[in-house]
Amino acid sequence: MEEYYEIDNLSKSIGTPFYLCEEDNFIANYQNICQAFQSRYKNFILGYSYKTNYLPYLCNIVKNFGGYAEVVSRLEYDLALAVGQDPSRIIFNGPLKSFPDVELAIENNSILNIDSWYELDFVEEIAKQNPTKPVQIGLRINFNFSDEEGRSHIQSGLATGRFGFAIEEPNFSQVVSKIRQFPNIVVNCLHGHTSTSTRQVWVYEKITRTLCDLAAAYFENTVNFIDIGGGIFGKVPEVMKSGPTPSFDDYAEAVCKIMTSHSWVKENSPYLILEPGVSIVADSLSFITKIIDIKTVNNKNFSLVDGSIYNIKPSMHSINHPFKIVKEFKDDRQIVTNFVGYTCMEKDYLLKDVACEAPEKGDFLKIYNVGAYTIVMTPPFINSAPPIVVKIGDQFKVIRARQSFDDFFKNYLIEMD
Numbered sequence: 001m002e003e004y005y006e007i008d009n010l011s012k013s014i015g016t017p018f019y020l021c022e023e024d025n026f027i028a029n030y031q032n033i034c035q036a037f038q039s040r041y042k043n044f045i046l047g048y049s050y051k052t053n054y055l056p057y058l059c060n061i062v063k064n065f066g067g068y069a070e071v072v073s074r075l076e077y078d079l080a081l082a083v084g085q086d087p088s089r090i091i092f093n094g095p096l097k098s099f100p101d102v103e104l105a106i107e108n109n110s111i112l113n114i115d116s117w118y119e120l121d122f123v124e125e126i127a128k129q130n131p132t133k134p135v136q137i138g139l140r141i142n143f144n145f146s147d148e149e150g151r152s153h154i155q156s157g158l159a160t161g162r163f164g165f166a167i168e169e170p171n172f173s174q175v176v177s178k179i180r181q182f183p184n185i186v187v188n189c190l191h192g193h194t195s196t197s198t199r200q201v202w203v204y205e206k207i208t209r210t211l212c213d214l215a216a217a218y219f220e221n222t223v224n225f226i227d228i229g230g231g232i233f234g235k236v237p238e239v240m241k242s243g244p245t246p247s248f249d250d251y252a253e254a255v256c257k258i259m260t261s262h263s264w265v266k267e268n269s270p271y272l273i274l275e276p277g278v279s280i281v282a283d284s285l286s287f288i289t290k291i292i293d294i295k296t297v298n299n300k301n302f303s304l305v306d307g308s309i310y311n312i313k314p315s316m317h318s319i320n321h322p323f324k325i326v327k328e329f330k331d332d333r334q335i336v337t338n339f340v341g342y343t344c345m346e347k348d349y350l351l352k353d354v355a356c357e358a359p360e361k362g363d364f365l366k367i368y369n370v371g372a373y374t375i376v377m378t379p380p381f382i383n384s385a386p387p388i389v390v391k392i393g394d395q396f397k398v399i400r401a402r403q404s405f406d407d408f409f410k411n412y413l414i415e416m417d
């Protein structure tokens with residue numbers, strides 16, 4: 001009941017729907033990942049994947065804990081600078097960078113992972129202009145992950161990943177000889193992020209081993225960072241599991257075992273970088289929306305809410321998130337219902353065919369685990385983007401205000417003669 005009054009009070013001041021930032025979960029995930037890896041390999045760096053959720057409030061927590069920012073665009077790079085991240089603690093990834101982006105990252109001593117040939121051309125240009133200055137870059141390496149049955153584990157079952165440089169010959173030798181034309185280009189990082197659908201431990205073993213072997217073979221005196229990317233599982237709620245979900249310790253044990261036994265690592269003690277997104281932030285936001293109406297159509301129950309599927313899963317996947325109905329008074333009636341959103345889309349189901357306490361007009365629906373790829377992937381659709389609040393002690397603080405009409409339309413030409 002207390003939760004109901006808290007939400008009801010908030011709804012009177014900021015309206016509904018809104019996101020609630022559960023910062024304790026974020027901090028616990030951050031610390032648990034660091035503990036798992038650092039206890040097994042000392043030189044560990046956590047680079048928080050901004051794209052997964054670049055809420056500045058969370059980016060600040062990462063900075064204050066000494067974490068790095070992993071960014072994939074100039075927009076995210078500039079945000080990292082704006083929250084006060086030391087530029088040498090920014091990892092700049094992504095397939096699209098302009099010449100000025102590359103120039104700035106090199107000037108700032110950021111960790112700059114080159115994804116493709118056109119970026120190498122930029123780097124060469126910079127190396128030519130500054131022949132006496134070291135130009136530090138990282139290389140993103142392309143991985144394929146087919147299992148014993150020949151099934152690819154790359155996201156969406158794609159047979160070939162599209163990022164980074166292939167290590168099959170003659171491709172990699174061409175990359176190396178292009179770089180070696182300029183003695184001041186220094187390869188300080190090898191990067192191997194690969195998004196897989198199964199997020200299994202053997203994927204990370206392969207990435208770690210391959211990157212260390214490549215460093216030993218080609219860049220033994222210059223590589224200082226082995227960056228295995230993100231994509232690991234965090235705490236997955238039971239109702240959302242569709243297969244095995246290794247723990248932070250499982251990943252850390254496998255990866256650090258390779259690190260601590262590799263002869264090149266033993267001699268050079270590089271930093272190991274992990275770039276977690278989902279695993280750190282998924283359970284750091286919940287979504288709170290108000291139940292506006294209840295109806296039955298063809299014996300099917302519908303509960304209309306003032307939020308939308310786009311607010312909780314813009315990728316439109318079909319898994320129901322964990323949820324709770326927040327009511328003023330307990331109701332013992334159980335029903336199976338569908339929580340549907342405010343948009344005009346037939347498929348706007350926030351929760352489909354779920355059994356729960358019978359919802360009523362005026363109740364609130366709280367949906368958990370909506371921190372990853374939600375606020376960053378939701379262009380405001382039909383309604384403006386909801387506010388975000390965080391609870392600090394017994395106070396709530398608005399960390400993103402509701403968009404106004406002016407925020408929404410300020411870049412459009414509205415009046416035309």
Ligand SMILES: Cc1ncc(COP(=O)(O)O)c(C=O)c1O
Binds near residue numbers: 052070275276277
């Ligand atoms: C380069 C890079 N690092 C880290 C991540 C974070 O992945 P996740 O949110 O699955 O942990 C991604 C996601 O695609 C990525 O592209």
